Amino acid sequence: MEKEHLYQYIVGIADNNLVLGQRLGELCGHGPSLETDIALTNIALDLFGQTRSYYQYAAQLSAQHQTEDDVAFLRKEREYRNVLLVEQPNTHFGHVIARQFLFDVFHYLFLEQLLHSKDDTLAAIAAKAIKEVSYHKRFSSDWVKRLGDGTEESHQKMQEGISNLWRYTNELFEMTAYENEAVKAGIGIALSELKQNYYKEVNHILEEATLSVPESPYFQKGGKEGIHTEHMGYLLADLQYMQRTYPNMNW
Amino acid sequence: MSDKEIKNLEAIFEARIDRDEKIEPKDWMPEKYRQTHIRQISQHAHSEIVGMLPEGNWITRAPSLRRKAALLAKVQDEAGHGLYLYSAAETLGISRNELYEQLHSGKAKYSSIFNYPTISWADIGAIGWLVDGAAIINQVALCTTSFGPYARAMVRICKEESFHQRQGYEIMLTLCKGTAEQKAMAQDALNRWWWPSLMMFGPRDEESPHTAQSMKWKLKRKTNDELRQQFVDQTIPQADILGITVPDPNLKWNEAKGQYDFGEIDWDEFWQVVKGHGPCNKERMEARVGAWEEGTWVRDAAMVYAEKQANKKVAQAS
Ligand SMILES: [Fe+2]
Ligand SMILES: [Fe+2]
Ligand SMILES: [Fe+2]
Numbered sequence: 001m002e003k004e005h006l007y008q009y010i011v012g013i014a015d016n017n018l019v020l021g022q023r024l025g026e027l028c029g030h031g032p033s034l035e036t037d038i039a040l041t042n043i044a045l046d047l048f049g050q051t052r053s054y055y056q057y058a059a060q061l062s063a064q065h066q067t068e069d070d071v072a073f074l075r076k077e078r079e080y081r082n083v084l085l086v087e088q089p090n091t092h093f094g095h096v097i098a099r100q101f102l103f104d105v106f107h108y109l110f111l112e113q114l115l116h117s118k119d120d121t122l123a124a125i126a127a128k129a130i131k132e133v134s135y136h137k138r139f140s141s142d143w144v145k146r147l148g149d150g151t152e153e154s155h156q157k158m159q160e161g162i163s164n165l166w167r168y169t170n171e172l173f174e175m176t177a178y179e180n181e182a183v184k185a186g187i188g189i190a191l192s193e194l195k196q197n198y199y200k201e202v203n204h205i206l207e208e209a210t211l212s213v214p215e216s217p218y219f220q221k222g223g224k225e226g227i228h229t230e231h232m233g234y235l236l237a238d239l240q241y242m243q244r245t246y247p248n249m250n251w
Numbered sequence: 252m253s254d255k256e257i258k259n260l261e262a263i264f265e266a267r268i269d270r271d272e273k274i275e276p277k278d279w280m281p282e283k284y285r286q287t288h289i290r291q292i293s294q295h296a297h298s299e300i301v302g303m304l305p306e307g308n309w310i311t312r313a314p315s316l317r318r319k320a321a322l323l324a325k326v327q328d329e330a331g332h333g334l335y336l337y338s339a340a341e342t343l344g345i346s347r348n349e350l351y352e353q354l355h356s357g358k359a360k361y362s363s364i365f366n367y368p369t370i371s372w373a374d375i376g377a378i379g380w381l382v383d384g385a386a387i388i389n390q391v392a393l394c395t396t397s398f399g400p401y402a403r404a405m406v407r408i409c410k411e412e413s414f415h416q417r418q419g420y421e422i423m424l425t426l427c428k429g430t431a432e433q434k435a436m437a438q439d440a441l442n443r444w445w446w447p448s449l450m451m452f453g454p455r456d457e458e459s460p461h462t463a464q465s466m467k468w469k470l471k472r473k474t475n476d477e478l479r480q481q482f483v484d485q486t487i488p489q490a491d492i493l494g495i496t497v498p499d500p501n502l503k504w505n506e507a508k509g510q511y512d513f514g515e516i517d518w519d520e521f522w523q524v525v526k527g528h529g530p531c532n533k534e535r536m537e538a539r540v541g542a543w544e545e546g547t548w549v550r551d552a553a554m555v556y557a558e559k560q561a562n563k564k565v566a567q568a569s
Contacts, residue, residue: 025310025319028326029303030538032546034334037303041327048320055316069315093549149559150552157548242314242372249429251314251372251422 001185007061008081008178009188010122011071012224013110014054015082018072019232020103021047022239027090036093039139043100046132053125073243077236078226081176085168087223087232091161094147094154098161101140105201106172107133109194118186141205148209155210162206163214170219172198268468273399276342284468287461288398289343290359291470293350296336298362299329301354301535305369306378314372321418322375328411335407339400355540357527364447366529373426373433373440379419381441381448381486387412388482389452392472420489427493438495445497449513450521452479483511 001009024044031037055068065071086103090096111133114126147158173191175183182188203213222228242251252260261281267274274280303326310326313319337347353359364382369375390412393405426437453459453475465471473481483502490497501514523529 022311025323028310028323029300029307029330030542032542032549034300034330034337036546036549038327038330038334041323041330045320045323045327048316048323052316052320072316093546146556147549147552150556151548153548154552154555238311241312246314246430246432249314249433251318251425251429 001181001187003061004063005178005181006119006187007058009182010054010058010061012081012176012178013114014051014058014071015080016086016103016107017047017051017054018239019080019082019235020086020099021045021051022235023086023088023090023099024096027096032093040096043136043139046129046136050125050129050132053128057121057125069243073240077228077232080228080232080236081224081226082228083168083171084220084223084229085165085171087229087235088165088168089231091164092157094157094159094161095164096161097140097143097147097158098165100136101144101205102162102165102169102202103172104133104137104140105205106169106194106198108137109197109201110189110191113189113194117188122187144205144211145209148206148211158209159211162211166214167216167218167220169198169202171221171223174221174224176224265467268397271395272397273402274397275399285343287464287468287470288401289340289345292336292340292343292398292401293345293353294360294362296333296340296350297354297359298365299333299336301361301365301539302382303329303333304535304538305365305367305531306375308369309372309375312372313375318422325379325415325418328415332404332408332411335404336401339398339404342400351543355536355543357536360525362451363521363524363529364451366524366532366535367443367447368531371436371440373423373436374444376419376422376426376437377440377444379415379417380423380489381419381444382451383412383415383419384486385448385451385482387416388478388485393470395469397469423493423495427495434495437493441490441495442498445499446516446520447524449479449482449516450524452476452482454518454521480510483513487511 021044024040024047028037028041028044031040051072052068055071058071059065059067062071065074083103085099088095088099108130111126111130115123115130117123117126144158144162147154149155150158173195175191179188179191183190206213260279264274264280264284274284306322306326306329310319310322313322337350340350341347350359354361364385369378387409390405391409394402394409396402396405423437423440426433456462456474456476459475462471462474487497487502499514501512503512504510505512524532
């Protein structure tokens with residue numbers, strides 16, 4: 001696989017982690033309890049750790065970007081390739097948990113396959129990450145159940161989170177040109193093959209949580225092609241603030 | 252109990268402390284000891300969690316991934332400190348909810364330093380270096396304080412605070428070795444955080460009535476002014492290495508005393524912030540109260556869910 005294309009493939013994976021970690025970072029100190037604050041910060045730390053491994057690898061392959069920070073901070077919005085799901089705001093805790101859960105289930109299935117990638121570096125990153133992500137998935141599914149089957153109010157808020165974010169789930173399985181190429185090379189994952197298990201698992205947890213599975217057949221996509229929701233520009237403004245204001249410095 | 256019996260118990264109690272024995276939650280203790288410890292430990296816990304806010308302000312804007320992760324981890328450590336300290340206070344017979352209530356109503360205090368704003372990345376360096384640094388000087392004696400749960404919590408906390416302090420200093424060092432603009436950012440942060448850091452040691456000794464009692468119970472080993480002096484003497488050489496200067500025209504090495512002379516704190520500012528009128532008192536309280544109130548439905552749900560699960564287990568067992 002051509003270096004530049006492999007670079008694009010890796011960045012596509014890592015941007016999900018970066019952007020979700022950034023959203024969780026906004027919450028630090030503002031959660032409903034110290035325990036949830038600590039747990040969500042742990043998840044953010046895991047995601048940033050994984051992001052760094054991916055970007056460090058990507059930077060080796062890129063002609064344009066020299067370091068992990070170049071990759072993380074110095075691209076234009078259209079060059080970020082995360083799914084729309086992870087950039088959605090922390091509207092309320094029901095949204096935070098829904099976003100986490102809907103991503104974690106995918107993330108775990110994805111890493112299970114990435115473990116078998118012909119690319120040794122990616123397989124090694126996956127081997128480390130999957131342990132962390134199995135914890136994330138447990139945390140978020142537990143909270144889906146707790147809120148879904150808690151009080152009337154929490155049930156309603158959890159349902160709201162799931163229902164509002166549902167339209168972003170299908171994009172998780174969209175294939176870009178780079179991904180198709182990576183699959184052919186034995187490096188990448190055929191995402192469509194994860195889809196059935198994903199919805200099976202998600203629906204099962206939702207059922208346990210006494211929540212209903214949204215039925216709308218309409219989905220949104222675009223993030224993976226760099227076409228984001230209106231929230232993304234603000235997220236990047238924060239993320240890139242220092243690097244853009246003070247270019248070419250060491251921190 | 253008669254007065255005489257109480258006096259007797261008190262004498263035994265004080266003797267135990269004098270022998271460096273630890274007081275444990277189940278032991279008899281004078282009511283004043285209990286109240287003083289609830290107040291001090293909870294104040295300390297509140298400071299940890301309010302302290303998450305000014306630094307949390309820079310998590311999304313940290314200039315590199317390494318710094319972002321380190322800052323997240325630091326703020327998370329502070330949450331952990333809050334957690335241990337609330338638990339230590341709870342052993343004295345007060346609940347975490349009551350303690351929060353005291354914080355939110357303004358009855359309980361927290362460290363005034365967190366009522367200052369973080370307006371540049373260098374502030375994150377300055378806080379680690381100066382604020383965590385001052386906290387260590389204030390708190391290191393607490394690792395051997397008389398109340399067991401507090402002492403044990405502090406051993407762990409002090410270790411992490413030293414790590415924070417080194418990390419903060421390293422941020423400053425990077426800035427001062429960087430471009431002129433970065434160095435100016437570091438200098439500006441020192442200008443703004445220097446005096447508030449000196450204020451962290453509290454009022455002058457003449458105006459600090461609790462000191463004698465606190466010494467006896469090993470909540471303190473040195474007076475406010477002694478600790479402040481120690482901080483200045485320790486920090487000035489570190490500023491020299493950075494090549495930046497503290498905003499005090501009266502700072503001068505005193506050869507005879509072997510320590511620095513320094514200028515007078517603006518005590519009007521000190522009391523203004525303590526009384527709730529610092530630059531960010533209002534914002535900090537709004538953030539804490541807001542998080543607590545917005546989180547009510549989540550905490551309620553967790554409780555109801557746990558009850559439901561427990562009932563299910565009972566039903567299955569019978
Ligand atoms: Fe502290
Ligand atoms: Fe702390
Ligand atoms: Fe600290």
